[in-house]
């Protein structure tokens with residue numbers, strides 16, 4: 338059984354004539370340890386699907402099963418707890434807290450998990466070290482480059498040891514050299530720590546790092562290709 | 569969870585100290601104003617009560633009622649007689665002491681010094697009734713009272729103004745045409761309830777004043793009788809008894825109004841202090857409005873802050889913060905801000921009320937009740953005005969919040 342499973346998911350925004358059907362019946366399963374790149378033209382429903390996968394949103398119809406749990410039946414708070422314990426997020430715009438040190442940013446999800454201060458500090462420093470930012474823990478986002486900020490965001494997402502990492506255009510705001518570094522980091526996390534990675538990207542170069550590419554067109558899965566195991 | 573919210577709030581406030589300070593300024597000023605007003609008002613009330621009680625305890629003052637002259641056919645009502653005072657002391661239960669007295673203004677002279685003042689003719693009961701204590705020397709002897717001797721006791725103001733530096737005891741001074749020997753000095757009482765100097769007095773035996781200062785014609789006329797009621801007796805009842813007795817002695821018929829009046833100093837004290845208490849409450853209420861305005865200021869800033877931090881809230885929600893955790897975060901932040909304002913306000917009011925009490929010559933007393941109340945109020949304002957912005961933050965949709973620019 339898959340780790341995550343979409344069963345005929347639809348998502349409609351708005352009502353009546355203004356209604357937009359962002360997803361028109363998507364079924365797919367994602368297994369533990371996969372590194373999936375989601376591609377497709379603008380407006381094809383990639384972000385919509387990611388938001389539902391990330392339990393930030395619920396489908397209009399269909400079922401979303403996360404490790405056996407039917408997410409579409411959960412309350413807002415239950416979905417929040419699911420995110421807290423199993424998911425990590427990386428955003429295109431980094432979304433770090435301003436005027437807050439890298440360490441404090443990484444500690445944030447640990448705070449919500451109720452981790453003790455000493456343990457929080459240890460885990461945050463470890464996560465920062467694993468993204469290559471040892472020694473930068475006291476810098477605030479304003480003092481870091483875009484690539485460094487995204488690495489802090491990744492450290493924040495993995496500090497809690499999530500089973501799935503969701504990244505919507507994580508390299509969208511970065512130049513190609515920085516993008517490559519981020520992709521290498523995601524690959525490393527996927528391979529060394531077994532974290533399932535779901536990533537939306539427009540760039541074929543970046544998608545090459547994944548071992549499965551799902552292509553959306555007009556709210557439907559148009560293509561789903563698995564690479565042969567380890568090149 | 570609340571402790572976490574508290575830490576987050578402190579972190580957030582530290583991150584933007586200047587804004588935090590400006591946000592709480594309204595509360596700071598409101599709390600400082602309320603506490604200062606009430607503290608000063610309480611000081612004023614206490615000062616009035618102290619001054620009135622320095623007049624004497626359970627003190628009644630009886631005077632002919634000049635305004636009621638019409639009732640006696642045009643002529644003004646007569647003064648009292650010495651025998652009236654004796655009758656009151658003899659016949660009314662609950663009377664501790666009766667002190668008939670008369671007053672005469674004039675100038676006092678010692679060597680080259682000259683001082684315009686008043687002399688009060690008294691019996692020795694006056695000391696009890698009017699709460700006077702001897703600082704130096706003695707009170708009058710019975711022979712001095714009975715024989716209308718030329719002796720006097722002076723208040724503290726006269727001692728300093730007239731005898732500057734000299735020991736007045738045993739000295740001869742002149743009041744109007746009477747030369748008298750100073751046999752005692754009075755302990756100072758300070759300023760009276762109406763800003764008058766209570767220590768600007770000369771006391772002499774009643775008969776001396778009536779016969780030797782006023783002149784023989786008025787030897788039996790006493791304009792004022794001070795009566796002190798015994799502890800445990802109701803001054804209203806004593807007043808009624810005296811009124812009945814005096815109506816009889818002054819031959820007033822049923823329909824005729826009293827041609828004398830009895831003033832109860834306790835009532836004066838009550839009236840005065842209830843007036844200042846009302847004023848205090850009014851000023852406090854006006855100041856409380858500024859507290860409310862401060863609360864609206866906090867709500868305003870919190871709303872701005874929620875909008876400004878929409879992406880941050882989105883991030884927190886995405887990371888797995890529960891709705892109520894975000895609610896608590898903002899609510900606690902508002903409460904911490906407003907309580908901080910309360911604490912600073914109380915500190916300010918402490919300085920302000922001590923300084924102003926000094927300047928205005930009022931007794932200062934720290935009032936824990938009003939301070940606690942003001943603090944509780946400021947925290948309450950944080951809850952009240954922080955709730956709406958906090959609720960708004962907690963209800964945000966994480967996806968939209970994350971997209972917010």
Ligand SMILES: Nc1ncnc2c1ncn2[C@@H]1O[C@H](COP(=O)(O)OP(=O)(O)OP(=O)(O)O)[C@@H](O)[C@H]1O
Pocket residue numbers: 350351357358359377378379380381382383384385386
């Ligand atoms: N909150 C919303 N309300 C209304 N319509 C929406 C909303 N979010 C998305 N849509 C619509 O749903 C469709 C799919 O949007 P989505 O954001 O999933 O596209 P996308 O594939 O992520 O595009 P892009 O590559 O530009 O990010 C679009 O037509 C979009 O206009």
Ligand SMILES: [Mg+2]
Pocket residue numbers: 383384385
């Ligand atoms: Mg998108």
